[in-house]
Amino acid sequence: xxxxxxxxxxxxxxxxxxxxxxxxxxxxxxxxxxxxxxxxxxxxxxxxxxxxxxxxxxxxxxxxxxxxxxxxxxxxxxxxxxxxxxxxxxxxxxxxxxxxxxxxxxxxxxxxxxxxxxxxxxxxxxxxxxxxxxxxxxxxxxxxxxxxxxxxxxxxxxxxxxxxxxxxxxxxxxxxxxxxxxxxxxxxxxxxxx
Numbered sequence: 001x002x003x004x005x006x007x008x009x010x011x012x013x014x015x016x017x018x019x020x021x022x023x024x025x026x027x028x029x030x031x032x033x034x035x036x037x038x039x040x041x042x043x044x045x046x047x048x049x050x051x052x053x054x055x056x057x058x059x060x061x062x063x064x065x066x067x068x069x070x071x072x073x074x075x076x077x078x079x080x081x082x083x084x085x086x087x088x089x090x091x092x093x094x095x096x097x098x099x100x101x102x103x104x105x106x107x108x109x110x111x112x113x114x115x116x117x118x119x120x121x122x123x124x125x126x127x128x129x130x131x132x133x134x135x136x137x138x139x140x141x142x143x144x145x146x147x148x149x150x151x152x153x154x155x156x157x158x159x160x161x162x163x164x165x166x167x168x169x170x171x172x173x174x175x176x177x178x179x180x181x182x183x184x185x186x187x188x189x190x191x192x193x194x
Contacts, residue, residue, distance in 0.1 A: 015115060015174055019122055019167050026126040027160045034133040034156065038149045041140040051143070060139065060148045067135045067152060071159055074128035078166060081121040084173055087114050088184045091177075104180030114177035118170045125163050132156040 051059075080086065091110040092102055100106050136152035176182045 011111075011115065012171070012174060012178060015118070016167075016171060018119070019170060022122055022126055023160070023164060023167070027129050027163055030130045031133045031153070031156055031160060034136050035153055038136045038140045038153065039146070041137055042146045042149060045141055045143050056144060056148075059142055060144050060151075063135050063139050063142075063144075063148075063152065064155070067132045067155055070128050070131055071155070071162075074125050074159075075162070077124050078121045081117050081124075082166075082170065082173060084176070084182060085184060087117060087173065087177070088182045091182065092184060106180075107182060108178055108180035111174070111177040111182075114174055114182065118174060122163075122170070125166070129156065129159055129163060132159050 091107060091113055094110055094113065095102050095106050133153065133156035136149045136156065139152050140146065140149040173182065
């Protein structure tokens, strides 16, 4: 019979590998595919130099603004879904709803809630990353030229670095949850009173 600690370690290892695999397959691979598509579309479309430079610039700004907005939305969603205190409150509510006492081992029993939240956030970040990378293909298709399309791909690459930078935080909260260390911080009023 496998010990609970061994099962938890296996879940953490699988989660770490899943995050890495999702980032490589659905983060970097679409970036490479969009680069190839951008080059192909740009070769076919070629930049339309009959468009006034101001119109060209405003078209690029529109695509860039949409991509930047997607970046900020993903950043906000990730911060909300993986906030340690929000997850801790959710787990405590679930424990209390089930009529159990809030202890380290009961907190650890609810670690899948954190795992699911992290997986959901990771999937959302992945979808946004594909959309941002695809904006480079759109830019090339609109005849904005390779320079503007490559700027969009640079934004997509920076976004993928942001996603990768979140992985250590994800592992930290998943490890904390599986060890029963994901607890609510004391309220400011409680801190002053004690």
